[in-house]
Amino acid sequence: MNPLIALLLIISGTIAAQNKQAVTRLDGSKISTEEIDKTVEHLMDKMKVQGLNLAIINNQKTAFIKSYGFSNKPANTLLDTSTIVYGASFSKAVFGYLIMKLVEEKTIDLDKPLYQYLKKPIPNYEYFADLKNDPRWKLITARMCLSHTTGLPNVRWFNPTEWEPAFDSLGVIKLYFTPGEKYAYSGEGFKLLQLVIEEITQKNTDELASEKIFIPLGMTRTGFIWHESFGDDNVAVGHLNDGGIDKKRKRTEPVSGGSLVTTIADYARFIECVMQRKGLRKQTFQEMIAPQIAIHSKIQFPPITTETTTENDGIHLSYALGWGTFQCQYGKAFFKEGNGGSWRNYNINFIDKGISIIIMTNSENGEKLFKALLDTLLGDSCIPWKWQGYYPYDNKK
Numbered sequence: 001m002n003p004l005i006a007l008l009l010i011i012s013g014t015i016a017a018q019n020k021q022a023v024t025r026l027d028g029s030k031i032s033t034e035e036i037d038k039t040v041e042h043l044m045d046k047m048k049v050q051g052l053n054l055a056i057i058n059n060q061k062t063a064f065i066k067s068y069g070f071s072n073k074p075a076n077t078l079l080d081t082s083t084i085v086y087g088a089s090f091s092k093a094v095f096g097y098l099i100m101k102l103v104e105e106k107t108i109d110l111d112k113p114l115y116q117y118l119k120k121p122i123p124n125y126e127y128f129a130d131l132k133n134d135p136r137w138k139l140i141t142a143r144m145c146l147s148h149t150t151g152l153p154n155v156r157w158f159n160p161t162e163w164e165p166a167f168d169s170l171g172v173i174k175l176y177f178t179p180g181e182k183y184a185y186s187g188e189g190f191k192l193l194q195l196v197i198e199e200i201t202q203k204n205t206d207e208l209a210s211e212k213i214f215i216p217l218g219m220t221r222t223g224f225i226w227h228e229s230f231g232d233d234n235v236a237v238g239h240l241n242d243g244g245i246d247k248k249r250k251r252t253e254p255v256s257g258g259s260l261v262t263t264i265a266d267y268a269r270f271i272e273c274v275m276q277r278k279g280l281r282k283q284t285f286q287e288m289i290a291p292q293i294a295i296h297s298k299i300q301f302p303p304i305t306t307e308t309t310t311e312n313d314g315i316h317l318s319y320a321l322g323w324g325t326f327q328c329q330y331g332k333a334f335f336k337e338g339n340g341g342s343w344r345n346y347n348i349n350f351i352d353k354g355i356s357i358i359i360m361t362n363s364e365n366g367e368k369l370f371k372a373l374l375d376t377l378l379g380d381s382c383i384p385w386k387w388q389g390y391y392p393y394d395n396k397k
Helices: 003-020 033-047 090-104 126-133 135-139 142-146 187-201 205-217 264-275 282-288 366-378
Strands: 022-024 030-032 051-058 061-072 085-088 260-262 324-328 331-340 343-350 355-361
Touching (some): 022 033, 022 061, 030 033, 033 051, 033 061, 033 366, 061 264, 085 090, 090 187, 090 205, 090 260, 090 264, 090 282, 126 187, 142 187, 187 205, 260 264, 264 355, 355 366
Antiparallel strands (some): 324 331, 331 343
């Protein structure tokens, strides 16, 4: 046989075999990689999503990983699994895992008031100076920071009591309720905890995460800051609905709640590690994903109001330590989103089933396809999509 023909037959057979491969949904049914491709490409086209990364974990191991579309559509460059993307609030899940490692090492206690670790009172640090007339800052603990119960706002520059908060150049930071009282998503709480662990260890968050997570897991293209080793050749930009391009700046200072840059391949390694319960003792892992506070807010983000709902009581929607959590017919699930302008990401993990999904998009429209894609990939997953604002593209509300 002609060697070239033989090679073509081998390649053709390999492709055919790949198309017949399948991943497992929550109910045990299978979905082929070919069907996954068709679904992703259809939804991206319908919703004008320029780029999407997808990883599916079965039996605690990556069963499917693929990149679709553009890393930079105007430049006609394509995404691949080693393209650096912005993780946004995926940062908080990584930071939460890091804190649990520090808890195991007895570097920090989840329930010791944070001010007791610091060299001076919290309001004596410039960033938190506005708290000087409210002594409730003495109540804040690491557990509260990780479970979003500090009473601090999400971002100080936006009033969390307004439905559509406008930018506030003064950025006064204050406690909107007594710490520990209820859930209200707070990036500022993560900044406070970051301040504490960096003062305790005399290392910044990127150094700690690199030492304890990124290097051990081989996450060579991940950081809370930009590393020159990443290079400039394979870095995605975000795509805004007005046609604008969102190019993330190369941070030199880590932000525990939102500065993570990574790749789908690297982040899948992290989620594999979490799903395999590696790096943490059993008791520590269980505490990390255990409900800390029941959630009764109507939506995940601002405003902070007294308005509540029972809509998610059936799934026991709660916040754990760095992750949201709920219960469904398939057991415990824990999840994290990442939302930053043109970067929309989602990860959900069904620990009892060994199944995870990671979606990372560089499109402002990314969230509009989440529910439809998850319904196809997982089946009836019970995710609190209304609370998360993941209204599907064909939803009439």
